[in-house]
Amino acid sequence: MTSRRPVLFGGLFGGSAALIGGPSALARSAVVRPPADTGALSGEIAMLERLMTRTLEGELGDEATARQLASIMAEAGFRWHYPTFSAREADSIVAYSFGYRSATGKVDPDTGLSDGEETPVPGPVNEMLAEAVHAIARIRPVRVYAQWEIAEALVSRYQMKDVTAIYPVKAADGRKTYLSTDGVAKAAVQLAGSAAALGNVAVVGHRDHAKRCILVSRENGMRAAAAREVPLPVEYDPESAQPWTRRRDAYLLNDIIAQLMMARTRMRETLPKS
Numbered sequence: 269m270t271s272r273r274p275v276l277f278g279g280l281f282g283g284s285a286a287l288i289g290g291p292s293a294l295a296r297s298a299v300v301r302p303p304a305d306t307g308a309l310s311g312e313i314a315m316l317e318r319l320m321t322r323t324l325e326g327e328l329g330d331e332a333t334a335r336q337l338a339s340i341m342a343e344a345g346f347r348w349h350y351p352t353f354s355a356r357e358a359d360s361i362v363a364y365s366f367g368y369r370s371a372t373g374k375v376d377p378d379t380g381l382s383d384g385e386e387t388p389v390p391g392p393v394n395e396m397l398a399e400a401v402h403a404i405a406r407i408r409p410v411r412v413y414a415q416w417e418i419a420e421a422l423v424s425r426y427q428m429k430d431v432t433a434i435y436p437v438k439a440a441d442g443r444k445t446y447l448s449t450d451g452v453a454k455a456a457v458q459l460a461g462s463a464a465a466l467g468n469v470a471v472v473g474h475r476d477h478a479k480r481c482i483l484v485s486r487e488n489g490m491r492a493a494a495a496r497e498v499p500l501p502v503e504y505d506p507e508s509a510q511p512w513t514r515r516r517d518a519y520l521l522n523d524i525i526a527q528l529m530m531a532r533t534r535m536r537e538t539l540p541k542s
Contacts, residue, residue, distance in 0.1 A: 317342040344527035350479040352496035355407040359467025362456045362490070363401050363414035364449060364481045366393045366474035367505055367513030375509045380446025381436060382509045390417040391508060393474065395425070396501035400472050402426045403498045410470075413456040415447070418472075432459050449481060449526075453488040463489030470495045475502040476516065480523055483530065 317338050324334035369391035370382030382388050390398075398421035401412055405428065412431045414422060419433035434455045436444045447455060460466045469492040473481035478500055485492035494500065508514050512522040 313342055313346050316346060340528065340531045344531065345524050348476070348479055350482050351493040353468065353470075353493045355404045355470060355495035355497050357468050358404065358408050358410050358470035358495060360410050360460070361401055361404055361412045361414070361470045361472060362453070362466070362485060362492070363397060363412065363418045364452055364471070364473040364477060365390070365415035365417040366397065366477055367391060367508030367510045368394060368417050369505070369507055370509040372509070375511065379436075379439070379443050380510070381444055388417075388509065390421050391505050393501060393503060393505050393508070393513070394418050395421045396503065397472055397474065398422050398425065400498050400500060402428065404470050404472070404495045407495070407497060411460075413459055413466075414472075415452055434459070449477070449484045450488070453481075453484050453490070457488055457490070466490055469493075472498075473500065474513075475500040476519055476523060480527060480530075483527075487530075 320338035320341060321331075321334050324337055325331045328334055368382075368388045370388045372382055375382055394415075394417040398414075398418045401414060401418060401422060404410075405412065409430070412419075412422065412428065413434060414431060416433045416435050419431050422428040422431050434447065434452055436446050437451070439445045456466065457463045469485060469490045471478065471481050471485055471492045471494055478494055482492050482494065502516075504513065504515055504519070506514050512518050
């Protein structure tokens with residue numbers, strides 16, 4: 269069953285983030301461990317949330333609404349840690365891509381796909397994500413459900429066999445449409461037969477996308493977390509066809525907006541029915 273309740277990530281970290289094996293593209297790139305939700309960090313965010321609550325209460329004259337909005341904004345904009353588990357506990361992997369490259373370097377805002385008839389290519393960030401998937405699979409070989417950009421690299425570079433690719437879909441007008449994060453999660457569940465069939469899901473995504481990937485995976489019924497042994501890439505590709513994945517500040521603003529939209533959807537479900 270899909271859960272629409274807010275999912276807060278706290279106190280779920282630990283362990284090494286070292287890659288298994290020798291030198292790799294991921295190891296050479298900018299990679300980071302998920303930031304630990306330490307007591308000091310949690311305390312600072314809690315102080316900020318209280319300050320936002322007081323400020324909003326002064327502006328709105330409504331303490332209850334101020335507290336609710338401050339909580340939502342703190343969660344979306346200031347908490348970027350995400351839950352992890354051991355890769356050895358994974359029953360499957362769901363991998364979310366991050367941008368791609370095309371000959372034009374442009375993207376159709378209506379479809380999320382590159383302009384023209386050229387064939388898009390995964391690009392360097394998705395190759396790093398493929399390496400993260402491969403590193404998890406070396407620890408625990410499991411079924412992989414991956415967006416095509418990652419799946420292509422897994423097959424061509426690592427000759428992985430147990431990979432199910434997730435491709436863009438055709439809209440009602442016949443045009444291909446790039447899947448959203450939620451669309452990828454739903455596709456993985458459909459391909460597996462059910463969320464339960466996926467078991468414990470090791471989510472792979474760009475470090476700045478990972479929190480939302482896990483949130484969305486969980487909202488689609490998955491038992492999802494990142495594999496703590498394998499770091500996720502934080503590098504950005506300035507040649508990505510999708511402009512919001514070319515630079516960190518641009519992407520983080522995009523992700524904050526997406527998280528706020530998720531919060532709005534949950535809030536709407538609590539409104540009185542007309």
